[in-house]
Amino acid sequence: MLIVFNAGSSTLKFELFEHEGGLPGPKVAHGALDAHDGLITGEAWLGKEVAIKWNTEALVNRHDKMLTLLLDWVKELGFTLTAAGHRVVHGGPIFHETVKVTPEVIDALKAFIPLAPLHQPHNLSAIEALLRLYPELPQFASFDTAFHANEPELAQWFALPRKFYEQGVRRYGFHGLSYAFIAHKLKQLAPKLYHGKTVIMHLGNGASACAVENGRSIASSMGFTALDGLMMGTRSGQVDPGVLLYCQQHLNMDHAAIETLLYKQSGLLGVSGISSDMRTLRASDAPEAKFAIDLFVYRLVREIGALISVLGGVDGLIFTGGIGEHAAFVRDEVINKLAWLGFELDASKNEANETIITSANSKLPAYVIPTDEARQIAYELGPML
């Protein structure tokens, strides 16, 4: 069995895959644990059934405690783990593919904590906790940045003095495990489109869009950190850097206050003042909720236009992530705003979250493809064992 982790600030999501060498087999279990207010709660599913629920105290070492609960359960089921894979958000300029975790790799990844403060420290803390508890279990790290590592140089540069680029201050792009998974699916579903020019939109709590040609990333909306580009649940996306200078100089905001503003208080939550969740905003009658959705769509359409321009055309669009897979109203507005390109929605297919949501007359197709970052990690590490 392979176990794949996606560790966040307070959550530990996991998935278990059958594995007998080579590509992984079916997913046998999945679940999540959550640490808050000194408590750990969570549940795990075996297939479609909830198989266990956790509810226990944990004052310190949350990842140790969550991993112990989870791996004790895995052992009780009689499963033997052969390896663990981790989603690690930032691989910096160094890691371009899945790697086996060693002490040197951990040190290198720690250097990227400032580049992904909301993700990287938690990804690493799960790796280190597992190393303490199960030092013999081989661990692997798979990166959100890797899919973008071979983007054209122009797509990777900021217009800053050269030394910044040389020091690693460049656009990396994220959500690469999701994009790699979608590209793989698209190759099976629509091989011609896979070889063509597409814009893939990963719209979840974090959101980004990526120009992909022939299965490779050409440009993406996220940059040096997972803050750039689209409006997100609580992150601002692109803002004029002059705003940050203004916050420092005239609003007396220090680094911590600006970080909190950009990562936690902005996006759908900040603009609506109500929620970071598209479902809640959709259900609300408040004009601020509608405005936040309108701004999300506006910024997305603008970014799609930019990505299509650098691709030099487009053969299709793909929606994924929690919003991309489920928010039919968002897809409806995006596709209608792109009617000038030849997209025409099939409203009932869209409402039903079908795979192809454009009409038979549409000149170009739009797809909804559910993403699976954990399976992508399992695909990447399975053959390495």
Ligand SMILES: Nc1ncnc2c1ncn2[C@@H]1O[C@H](COP(=O)(O)OP(=O)(O)O)[C@@H](O)[C@H]1O
């Ligand atoms: N049925 C739905 N309708 C509209 N939006 C949804 C729906 N389900 C999930 N979402 C949105 O998707 C977000 C979660 O996206 P997801 O990709 O699952 O998250 P994460 O980035 O944590 O992996 C939620 O915050 C919400 O905005």
Ligand SMILES: CC(=O)OP(=O)(O)O
């Ligand atoms: C990179 C990133 O934004 O990830 P997530 O969407 O999981 O927050």
Ligand SMILES: [Mg+2]
């Ligand atoms: Mg996500």
